[in-house]
Amino acid sequence: MMFGIPVRGMVVAGVLAAAGLMYVANEGKKLGVEEVAARECKVTVIADILNVRSGPADTQPIVATLPRDAVVRAEHRVENGFRLLSDGRWVKDEFVTPTSDSGCT
Numbered sequence: 574m575m576f577g578i579p580v581r582g583m584v585v586a587g588v589l590a591a592a593g594l595m596y597v598a599n600e601g602k603k604l605g606v607e608e609v610a611a612r613e614c615k616v617t618v619i620a621d622i623l624n625v626r627s628g629p630a631d632t633q634p635i636v637a638t639l640p641r642d643a644v645v646r647a648e649h650r651v652e653n654g655f656r657l658l659s660d661g662r663w664v665k666d667e668f669v670t671p672t673s674d675s676g677c678t
Contacts, residue, residue: 612676616656616669618643629655629663636662644672 618639625637629652639645646659647669656666671677 614647614649614659614677615644615672615675616647616664616677617672618645618664618668619670620665620668623664623668625658626655626663629653629657633663639664645669647677649677 618641621641623639623643624635625639626633627636647664648657648659650657651666652663654666655663656669657663
């Protein structure tokens with residue numbers, strides 16, 4: 574007991590208070606998987622065959638290729654005209670386009 578209140582009751586009250594603050598801070602909007610997924614960056618290949626490189630330059634080795642219409646997870650980072658994929662490899666940004674539900678910038 575702490576201050577005459579059972580510790581379990583204080584923990585529950587604290588969790589509920591934190592959840593309430595998060596709800597108010599988010600203006601009453603639901604914090605869920607849908608919002609997180611919508612912010613994920615995914616791109617679609619628009620070239621016939623896209624070279625995937627080990628680094629952000631045409632001089633970097635080709636480590637794989639992707640066919641037209643392939644959808645891959647990517648990062649927001651674009652460097653030297655190349656977009657970083659989520660697996661650490663790079664593709665020429667002009668040959669990919671964000672998917673309609675993507676959070677890419």
